Amino acid sequence: MDGLKQGYRLSQAENPKDLPAQFFQVNSHLGRLLQNHVRFPTPSNYFKMILIQSKNLKNVVIALLEKAGSQAEEADTVASHLVRANLCGHDSHGVGMLPLYMKKLGEGLLNPNQKPELLKEDGSILMFEGNRGYGQSVGKQAMEQALELCKTKGLVLMTLRNSYHMGRIGTFGEQSIDAGMVSLHFVNVTDHPPLVAPYRGSDARFATNPACIAMPGTAKQPPILLDMATSRIALGKVRVALNKGEELPADWLIDHRGQPSRDPRVMESHIYHRSGKESPPGALTPAGDYKGYGLALFCELLGGMLSGGFTIQPENERKGGITNNMITFIVDPSRLLEIPAMHHEIEAMVNYVKASPPADPENPILIAGDPERISLREREKDGIPVDDNTWNQILDAGENLGLDRENLLNISGI
Numbered sequence: 001m002d003g004l005k006q007g008y009r010l011s012q013a014e015n016p017k018d019l020p021a022q023f024f025q026v027n028s029h030l031g032r033l034l035q036n037h038v039r040f041p042t043p044s045n046y047f048k049m050i051l052i053q054s055k056n057l058k059n060v061v062i063a064l065l066e067k068a069g070s071q072a073e074e075a076d077t078v079a080s081h082l083v084r085a086n087l088c089g090h091d092s093h094g095v096g097m098l099p100l101y102m103k104k105l106g107e108g109l110l111n112p113n114q115k116p117e118l119l120k121e122d123g124s125i126l127m128f129e130g131n132r133g134y135g136q137s138v139g140k141q142a143m144e145q146a147l148e149l150c151k152t153k154g155l156v157l158m159t160l161r162n163s164y165h166m167g168r169i170g171t172f173g174e175q176s177i178d179a180g181m182v183s184l185h186f187v188n189v190t191d192h193p194p195l196v197a198p199y200r201g202s203d204a205r206f207a208t209n210p211a212c213i214a215m216p217g218t219a220k221q222p223p224i225l226l227d228m229a230t231s232r233i234a235l236g237k238v239r240v241a242l243n244k245g246e247e248l249p250a251d252w253l254i255d256h257r258g259q260p261s262r263d264p265r266v267m268e269s270h271i272y273h274r275s276g277k278e279s280p281p282g283a284l285t286p287a288g289d290y291k292g293y294g295l296a297l298f299c300e301l302l303g304g305m306l307s308g309g310f311t312i313q314p315e316n317e318r319k320g321g322i323t324n325n326m327i328t329f330i331v332d333p334s335r336l337l338e339i340p341a342m343h344h345e346i347e348a349m350v351n352y353v354k355a356s357p358p359a360d361p362e363n364p365i366l367i368a369g370d371p372e373r374i375s376l377r378e379r380e381k382d383g384i385p386v387d388d389n390t391w392n393q394i395l396d397a398g399e400n401l402g403l404d405r406e407n408l409l410n411i412s413g414i
């Protein structure tokens, strides 16, 4: 296995800055977060990373999805979305989701080959039902229709309810950007026990409810894409830390008694969809205290309630899937101002922001979307690092579907 990289025992590093650069390269995004925020607590084990070229990884994902019943176009859309999430540094929403998707297909909570069902078209409003289809696919198709309508209307409100997990919401923002539109997306998560505590709370009442705002770039300034969980960390990033045996920074988690914890195992029953009887679940904390908490509530009321998918409150049934409901506002900026004026203002504003002298010269000012672009460049060149727990879970899921493990390894090129 040429691509195998040996991990590092974190306890050897008193300070994350003492860790070999390779550690951060193999998981650049989470690595950067940890480097910026943590003096390392006691780590629990070693991890290994496997580097896989994005094209090969996509082919592995396609093989599993097609074997699990997806037609070629859907398999391609879902695989492209997942691999792009990894390329962008969001391993939490990348190929590591696949074993769970395969499990949920088996339970009938995820349905392959769904098209978004148009429930209502009323002026510039489009409402869709996702019928538990792969969110990456029904979401893409719903966005295509909304973007098309926006060309004539200038402003579109699109809702998509009851889609299975939509993955990285930024992908839909990128669809708008590619069409020259500005978009806002608010998403909630239902059918699932809550994961995130309200500000001042001691147990979970929300999921990680993502919000995203996308704006096209100019000749000089790449697009601006704010795409974030409203929790301090996405659950998938806790899964990545759990799979690697890493602890998380203080204040990111609370245990089942509501006490701060650094141990990703407090979320284990959620991550592996266990009953929680042996290890009662803790919760994630909201991003930015009451501000992220306020946004999470509006993801419920906008993305959940107004789409008709409804909220996570317990009167609404929870079958144990991951249902995303999304509300999207799309604006054609050319209806509001001249595009050259917009481009001038974007560049002038970003330059003004970036001209602030960095507090730490080693950490320059970034604009939302920059970390993903940096990761994309690195990972397209070097390959995508997949920790060996995640990789084995993917291979096991393939074997369970009847695929040959050796063949999957051949496809992966490692």
Ligand SMILES: NC(=O)c1ccc[n+]([C@@H]2O[C@H](COP(=O)([O-])OP(=O)(O)OC[C@H]3O[C@@H](n4cnc5c(N)ncnc54)[C@H](O)[C@@H]3O)[C@@H](O)[C@H]2O)c1
Pocket (backbone or CB within 6 Å): 029, 090, 092, 093, 165, 166, 167, 168, 169, 170, 187, 188, 189, 208, 209, 210, 211, 212, 225, 226, 227, 228, 229, 230, 232, 233, 234, 235, 237, 324, 365, 366, 367, 368, 369, 370, 371, 372
């Ligand atoms: N489908 C779902 O149910 C669901 C739920 C939660 C999260 N998600 C997805 O998870 C992914 C990860 O979310 P996250 O909150 O962990 O992301 P994150 O914290 O890594 O980044 C959030 C945003 O901040 C920006 N950013 C990061 N560092 C920055 C810096 N130094 N300066 C300026 N901007 C910076 C990023 O470009 C990004 O737009 C997202 O793609 C989100 O859509 C999906």
